[in-house]
Amino acid sequence: MTEKKEKILEVALELFARQGYAVTSTSRIAKEAGVSEGLIFKHFVNKQGLLDAIVQNGMGDIERAINVCLRETNPKKSLAMSLDLALSLMREKKEFWQLTLSLKYQNPEIANKYHHNDIMKMLQTSLEDAFVKLDYQNPLAEAQLFGVLINSFFIQFIHEDNGQQESFLNFIKEKYKL
Amino acid sequence: MTEKKEKILEVALELFARQGYAVTSTSRIAKEAGVSEGLIFKHFVNKQGLLDAIVQNGMGDIERAINVCLRETNPKKSLAMSLDLALSLMREKKEFWQLTLSLKYQNPEIANKYHHNDIMKMLQTSLEDAFVKLDYQNPLAEAQLFGVLINSFFIQFIHEDNGQQESFLNFIKEKYKL
Amino acid sequence: MTEKKEKILEVALELFARQGYAVTSTSRIAKEAGVSEGLIFKHFVNKQGLLDAIVQNGMGDIERAINVCLRETNPKKSLAMSLDLALSLMREKKEFWQLTLSLKYQNPEIANKYHHNDIMKMLQTSLEDAFVKLDYQNPLAEAQLFGVLINSFFIQFIHEDNGQQESFLNFIKEKYKL
Amino acid sequence: MTEKKEKILEVALELFARQGYAVTSTSRIAKEAGVSEGLIFKHFVNKQGLLDAIVQNGMGDIERAINVCLRETNPKKSLAMSLDLALSLMREKKEFWQLTLSLKYQNPEIANKYHHNDIMKMLQTSLEDAFVKLDYQNPLAEAQLFGVLINSFFIQFIHEDNGQQESFLNFIKEKYKL
DNA sequence: TATGAATGAGGTTTCATTCAT
DNA sequence: AATGAATGAAACCTCATTCAT
Numbered sequence: 001m002t003e004k005k006e007k008i009l010e011v012a013l014e015l016f017a018r019q020g021y022a023v024t025s026t027s028r029i030a031k032e033a034g035v036s037e038g039l040i041f042k043h044f045v046n047k048q049g050l051l052d053a054i055v056q057n058g059m060g061d062i063e064r065a066i067n068v069c070l071r072e073t074n075p076k077k078s079l080a081m082s083l084d085l086a087l088s089l090m091r092e093k094k095e096f097w098q099l100t101l102s103l104k105y106q107n108p109e110i111a112n113k114y115h116h117n118d119i120m121k122m123l124q125t126s127l128e129d130a131f132v133k134l135d136y137q138n139p140l141a142e143a144q145l146f147g148v149l150i151n152s153f154f155i156q157f158i159h160e161d162n163g164q165q166e167s168f169l170n171f172i173k174e175k176y177k178l
Numbered sequence: 179m180t181e182k183k184e185k186i187l188e189v190a191l192e193l194f195a196r197q198g199y200a201v202t203s204t205s206r207i208a209k210e211a212g213v214s215e216g217l218i219f220k221h222f223v224n225k226q227g228l229l230d231a232i233v234q235n236g237m238g239d240i241e242r243a244i245n246v247c248l249r250e251t252n253p254k255k256s257l258a259m260s261l262d263l264a265l266s267l268m269r270e271k272k273e274f275w276q277l278t279l280s281l282k283y284q285n286p287e288i289a290n291k292y293h294h295n296d297i298m299k300m301l302q303t304s305l306e307d308a309f310v311k312l313d314y315q316n317p318l319a320e321a322q323l324f325g326v327l328i329n330s331f332f333i334q335f336i337h338e339d340n341g342q343q344e345s346f347l348n349f350i351k352e353k354y355k356l
Numbered sequence: 357m358t359e360k361k362e363k364i365l366e367v368a369l370e371l372f373a374r375q376g377y378a379v380t381s382t383s384r385i386a387k388e389a390g391v392s393e394g395l396i397f398k399h400f401v402n403k404q405g406l407l408d409a410i411v412q413n414g415m416g417d418i419e420r421a422i423n424v425c426l427r428e429t430n431p432k433k434s435l436a437m438s439l440d441l442a443l444s445l446m447r448e449k450k451e452f453w454q455l456t457l458s459l460k461y462q463n464p465e466i467a468n469k470y471h472h473n474d475i476m477k478m479l480q481t482s483l484e485d486a487f488v489k490l491d492y493q494n495p496l497a498e499a500q501l502f503g504v505l506i507n508s509f510f511i512q513f514i515h516e517d518n519g520q521q522e523s524f525l526n527f528i529k530e531k532y533k534l
Numbered sequence: 535m536t537e538k539k540e541k542i543l544e545v546a547l548e549l550f551a552r553q554g555y556a557v558t559s560t561s562r563i564a565k566e567a568g569v570s571e572g573l574i575f576k577h578f579v580n581k582q583g584l585l586d587a588i589v590q591n592g593m594g595d596i597e598r599a600i601n602v603c604l605r606e607t608n609p610k611k612s613l614a615m616s617l618d619l620a621l622s623l624m625r626e627k628k629e630f631w632q633l634t635l636s637l638k639y640q641n642p643e644i645a646n647k648y649h650h651n652d653i654m655k656m657l658q659t660s661l662e663d664a665f666v667k668l669d670y671q672n673p674l675a676e677a678q679l680f681g682v683l684i685n686s687f688f689i690q691f692i693h694e695d696n697g698q699q700e701s702f703l704n705f706i707k708e709k710y711k712l
Numbered sequence: 713t714a715t716g717a718a719t720g721a722g723g724t725t726t727c728a729t730t731c732a733t
Numbered sequence: 734a735a736t737g738a739a740t741g742a743a744a745c746c747t748c749a750t751t752c753a754t
Binding site: 358360361391392393394395398399 | 713714715716717
Binding site: 020022023098101102104105106138141144145148149151152153155156159167168171172175 | 201
């Protein structure tokens with residue numbers, strides 16, 4: 001991957017996340033990346049192709065992070081790790097999550113293709129496992145609720161880094177005695 | 179308000195919700211509303227003005243609905259009503275909520291102006307009240323969590339009317355013994 | 357002539373003069389005149405008709421003023437009066453002259469119809485008369501030059517009321533020993 | 535500068551001069567230049583940017599011509615050259631002058647920026663110089679009058695190439711014994 | 713006389729994309 | 734791999750004008 005190709009991906013991610021995909025023009029991306037407009041299309045065929053590449057990139061990183069978390073067999077530790085993972089992902093991949101969330105309302109196809117199906121289902125089964133091991137009455141519903149909480153965590157805090165995130169997480173950990 | 183003006187608002191809400199604001203063209207709105215494109219601008223000045231009008235309209239309806247819920251003084255009933263209200267609003271104002279949610283990532287200013295500040299804060303204080311009355315240890319955090327749950331409820335289920343909503347709600351009611 | 361009709365003429369003259377005919381919209385005129393857009397067309401058929409009415413109005417006033425000046429038979433007095441007339445017209449009918457001048461470059465047909473042919477020719481023959489009586493060698497060319505000076509006077513000073521006008525006029529009067 | 539860019543400038547100058555800036559549409563310019571409409575905006579950002587470019591272009595040519603004339607130290611020759619220059623500029627840069635004059639009433643900012651301040655002041659001081667050297671009583675006023683005459687010359691004759699220009703010039707030269 | 717809702721053509725501008733170099 | 738001139742469709746918006754009331 002050449003330097004310029006990488007710069008395009010970087011700038012596009014930032015702009016897509018900040019302004020939205022539809023509203024970000026390829027010419028703006030080219031300008032901010034210090035690159036000719038044509039190059040974007042040489043590398044990514046079209047605007048949608050650029051988005052695909054960004055999403056694939058980001059998902060790769062995240063899958064690797066999640067896989068570590070899935071190997072944990074102790075249920076309490078597994079749940080705690082899920083929460084901690086959410087926090088660290090949110091901090092380190094902020095732009096990517098902003099993009100991912102916004103796509104749900106702008107590009108449902110691509111959003112669902114990646115976001116929902118692959119990753120979240122992997123996490124969901126890991127959560128169900130944990131609640132089964134912990135002998136909860138309704139482990140499926142509990143897993144769903146816990147998943148919703150993680151999801152909400154992103155949605156609630158992705159835009160405002162106000163330091164409340166830790167206290168919110170700790171409160172949940174207490175509730176589940178993690 | 180003339181018939182045509184109302185038709186514009188109706189069609190625009192539907193399209194903005196389904197496709198997103200940025201991606202919906204005024205010419206498409208005009209065509210589907212059976213109206214000249216110019217009329218949109220006569221009535222709403224701007225595309226943004228049209229969005230403003232839609233949001234204001236929708237918020238009016240919702241405020242009225244929430245106000246009923248806020249008058250309840252019994253804490254358990256109040257929490258239960260909040261959940262039920264979320265369900266009924268989601269069903270009756272589906273398009274409006276889709277729009278509202280999507281705006282967070284496309285038009286943060288207008289989204290925050292209405293969605294967050296006015297209405298959600300009213301609800302938040304009502305939740306805090308309830309948890310204080312119920313003698314929870316950390317009523318503020320509990321209210322925040324409960325608010326997040328309601329919010330998530332929208333986010334999770336707004337796109338897929340798969341009948342799981344009631345069971346999810348009931349599960350939460352059980353958890354809180356409502 | 358109703359009040360509203362008169363208000364339209366007044367506002368339109370001001371806007372046409374300040375901004376130019378092409379650039380002034382009928383809706384702007386209506387708004388500033390406190391009148392419905394339709395009324396303009398009821399009274400003046402179309403935008404051009406409004407312009408015609410304004411020009412006709414203004415020309416009437418000016419013709420009356422010039423006619424006084426034309427009755428003067430003493431050549432020196434006649435020339436001096438022409439200059440003074442230019443000054444007073446410029447001051448009292450400023451907006452109308454601005455409009456008239458600008459039309460030359462925007463609406464040559466209507467401009468020539470009134471500005472050039474009718475009035476300026478009347479003045480031109482009066483000037484020729486004067487220079488003939490004063491025994492100038494080339495009275496036709498002198499009259500043309502004097503006409504040009506008057507014309508320039510308008511063009512030079514119509515936009516900037518800087519008080520230099522009198523001194524400029526006096527200088528010319530001295531030159532011609534008026 | 536590519537061929538197409540130059541063609542746009544050429545066509546736009548012609549149309550702006552003939553019809554006025556406000557009234558000339560970019561689509562018309564594109565059509566007559568045999569160019570896509572988008573190209574105009576790629577090259578000049580704005581319709582106003584296109585106008586700016588035209589004015590800057592024209593002014594460059596004219597400044598070069600005037601500078602030659604300013605180097606003349608003999609006062610009579612200098613005055614005569616000013617008049618001759620006016621005639622030749624009027625013939626060779628007819629369209630540009632038409633545009634410049636019309637801008638005074640349509641786009642005063644840009645017109646004044648260039649037309650008045652830069653060039654005309656250079657000429658004015660050169661005229662003052664000449665009248666000082668020729669020992670006129672009131673050289674400042676004389677220079678102003680002479681400048682007005684040159685200006686009028688443009689205004690009077692730019693639209694009608696009726697051959698009267700030379701005789702008018704000669705008449706002035708005689709008056710000033712040039 | 714006066715209104716104001718409504719129109720449709722046309723205006724400027726943006727944008728994703730192509731292509732010769 | 735990279736540029737940048739060029740395109741054409743479509744975007745938002747303005748405007749003169751009409752018409753029912």
